[in-house]
Amino acid sequence: MTTENSSDLNSQFNSQGKSHEPVMLEEVAQCFTTVPPGVVVDATFGLGGHAKAILKANPSLQILGLDQDADAIANAERMIADDSSLHGRLTVRRVRFDSLSEVLEELSIKEISGALFDLGVSSPQLDIAERGFSYRNDGPLDMRMDQRGELSAADVVNSYQESELAGIITQNADERFARRIARAIVAARPIHTTTHLAEVIVAAIPAPARRTGGHPAKRTFQAIRIEVNKELEILARALQVAIDATKIGGRVAVLTYHSGENRIVKQVFRASEKDADEPKIGSPFVHESQLGTRRVRRVRMAQYPTEQEQTKNRRAKSARLRVIEKVPAGARGLGLKDGN
Numbered sequence: 001m002t003t004e005n006s007s008d009l010n011s012q013f014n015s016q017g018k019s020h021e022p023v024m025l026e027e028v029a030q031c032f033t034t035v036p037p038g039v040v041v042d043a044t045f046g047l048g049g050h051a052k053a054i055l056k057a058n059p060s061l062q063i064l065g066l067d068q069d070a071d072a073i074a075n076a077e078r079m080i081a082d083d084s085s086l087h088g089r090l091t092v093r094r095v096r097f098d099s100l101s102e103v104l105e106e107l108s109i110k111e112i113s114g115a116l117f118d119l120g121v122s123s124p125q126l127d128i129a130e131r132g133f134s135y136r137n138d139g140p141l142d143m144r145m146d147q148r149g150e151l152s153a154a155d156v157v158n159s160y161q162e163s164e165l166a167g168i169i170t171q172n173a174d175e176r177f178a179r180r181i182a183r184a185i186v187a188a189r190p191i192h193t194t195t196h197l198a199e200v201i202v203a204a205i206p207a208p209a210r211r212t213g214g215h216p217a218k219r220t221f222q223a224i225r226i227e228v229n230k231e232l233e234i235l236a237r238a239l240q241v242a243i244d245a246t247k248i249g250g251r252v253a254v255l256t257y258h259s260g261e262n263r264i265v266k267q268v269f270r271a272s273e274k275d276a277d278e279p280k281i282g283s284p285f286v287h288e289s290q291l292g293t294r295r296v297r298r299v300r301m302a303q304y305p306t307e308q309e310q311t312k313n314r315r316a317k318s319a320r321l322r323v324i325e326k327v328p329a330g331a332r333g334l335g336l337k338d339g340n
Contacts, residue, residue, distance in 0.1 A: 021049075021312070021313045021315075021316075022046075022047075022049030022050050022053070022118070023118065023255055023305065023309075023313065023315065023316045023319045024255065024303075024305050024309070024316065024319060024321050025049060025050065025053050026053075027300075027303065027305075027321055028050050028053065028054070028116060028118075028253060028255070028321070029050070029053035029054050029056070029057040030057065031114075031251055031253045031299070031300070031323050032054045032057065032058055032061065032113070032114055032116075032251060032253075033057050033058050034249075035058070035061070035113045035114045035249060035250045035251050036060075036113050036247055036248075036249045036250060037060035037061065037113065038060075038061065038062070038111065038112060038113035038247065038250075039061070039062045039063070039064050039109055039112050039113055040054055040061050040062070040063055040064070040112065040113050040114045040115065040116065041063075041064045041065075041066065041100065041112055041114070041115040041116070041242060042054070042063050042064070042065045042066065042115075042116050042118075043066050043097035043100065043115055043116060043117045043238065043242070044066070044067065044097065044116075044117055044118045044119065044122075045065035045066060045067040045072055045073075045076060045092060046067065046069075046072055046118065046122040046124070047072070047075060047122065047124065048065065048075070048076055048079055048090075050116055050118060051063045051065055051090065054116070055085075055086075055089055055090070061089075061113060062088070062089045062090070062091070063089065063090045063091070064091050064092075064093070064103070064107070064109070064112075065090060065091065065092040065093070066092070066093055066095055066096075066097050066099075066100065066103065067092070067094065067095075068094060068095060068096045068097075068145050068146035069094075069122075069125065069145050069146065069147070070094065070146075070147055070148075071124065072122070072124075073092055073093075073094040076090070076092040077092065080092075091107070096146065096234065097117065097234070097238045098234035098237055098238045098241075100115075100238055100241045100242060100245075101241045101245075104245060109245075110245075111245060111246070111247040111250075112242070112245045112246055112247065112250060113246070113247060113250045113251075114246055114250040114251040114252060114253070115242035115245075115246065115252045115253070116252075116253050116254075116255075117235075117238070117239065117242075117252075117253070117254045117255065118255045119231070119235070119254065119255060119256050119257060119261045120255075120256075120257040120258070120261070121133055121145075121225060125145065129194075130142075131143070132152075132153055132194055133194075133221070133225060134194060134221075135194055135195075135197070135198040135201075135215060135217040135218065135221045136198075136215070137194065137195075138193055138194060138195040139193065139194050140154070140192065140193060140194070141153040141154035141157055141191065141192060141193065141194060141197060142154070143221075143224060143225045143228045143229070144228060144229065145229045146229070149228070149229070151228055152228060153197075153224050153225070153228055154191075154192065155228075156168075156224050156227055156228060157185060157189075157191050157197060157224065158189050158190050158191060162182045162183060162185075162186045163182075165178075165181075165182035165185060165186070166178045166179045166181075166182035166183075168223050168224070168226075168227045169181055169182060169219070169220050169223045169224075170223075171223070171260070172222065172223035172224075172226040172227060172232065172260055173219035173220060173222045173223035173226075173258070173260075174219070174258075174259055174260075175219040175220060175223065177204065177205050177206070177209065180204045180205070181200075181201050181204045181205070181220055183204070184200050184201070184203065184204035185197070185200055185201075185204075188200045194221075197217070197220075197221075198215075198217040198221070201216060201217040201220050201221075202216045202217060222258060226260070231261075232260050232261070232264060235261065235264050235265075236264050236267070236268050239252070239254070239264075239265065239268045239269075240268060240272070243268070243272050243295075243296065243324070243326070246326045247326065248326050248327065248328050249325065249326065250325070250326050251299065251323055251324065251325045251326070252296075252323070252324050252326075253300070253321065253322070253323045254321070254322050254323075255319055255320070255321055256319070256320050256322070257315075257318045257319055257320075258318065262320060265322055266322075269296070269298065269322060269324050272295050272296050272324065273294050273295065273296055273297075273298070273324075274294065274295065294327055295326065295327065295329075296324040296325060296326055296327060297324065297325050297327050298322070298323070298324050298325075299323040299324060299325050300321050300322055300323035301322065302320045302321075302322060303320065303321040303322075303323075304319070304320060304321075305317070305319055
């Protein structure tokens with residue numbers, strides 16, 4: 001794809017009166033100020049706000065940006081063409097982040113200085129109605145982060161069996177009215193637009209529940225989006241590849257926005273704290289975390305955005321930042337307990 005034939009995503013986004021505010025920008029950039037020189041992978045590049053902040057905060061770093069969205073990659077290529085300071089410091093590839101190992105091999109990168117995963121949907125995807133992610137803006141039922149994908153939200157909404165719909169709405173969004181919503185969707189078929197789907201969902205939820213917890217359709221839209229893009233299926237594998245590729249002193253940072261992502265990140269980070277080759281000591285008096293070697297240490301435990309940021313940027317309210325750092329083989333010590 002060439003920049004001459006691509007649209008400027010920033011211009012398209014801004015022309016609609018929107019502003020892009022990367023979540024926890026300063027906190028994320030700060031995470032990478034002390035990592036060794038080299039390449040940091042921005043696994044969810046989007047509009048590049050985090051990437052630019054990381055480059056500014058640490059002149060010894062380069063960014064490898066990954067994104068499956070054609071508009072994001074086109075915008076990144078335009079950024080590079082327009083900003084000479086990015087030449088040689090920013091490389092982008094249009095892939096899903098579970099292709100990280102293949103991209104590193106392609107570029108002959110044996111180790112990275114770190115990785116950032118800003119999970120969920122980006123502001124342009126959510127706010128540009130034609131992408132079909134928003135329950136507030138009327139648009140087609142699409143929700144594909146990669147427009148080359150075959151499965152769309154319309155396919156899920158109009159072809160999945162009621163039990164399948166209820167299952168993904170429960171699993172991907174912890175929606176307590178999943179069965180009622182699934183039943184209502186099936187009864188209302190065919191559904192072709194985001195606003196029609198939102199109306200069906202709202203009507204299916206009891207009136208008292210509609211008045212709490214934000215927009216009633218939010219969780220169901222989230223669940224369908226996750227199903228369309230297989231987001232939870234690929235996350236653990238991609239995180240593990242990033243951790244394995246990170247050099248000593250490097251860091252992996254993850255921004256999560258809902259419980260499904262949160263559980264997976266916690267599980268992967270906890271598993272990575274222990275050396276898999278270290279034999280377990282079966283004493284009832286000594287916990288295994290007090291012995292053995294550690295591969296990583298936790299730097300941030302479920303850090304939340306400041307109240308000021310949450311007030312300014314509503315999408316920051318559910319964000320949690322977790323950071324781990326790779327440590328030398330044989331490092332010992334207690335890991336931090338993470339209950340969130």
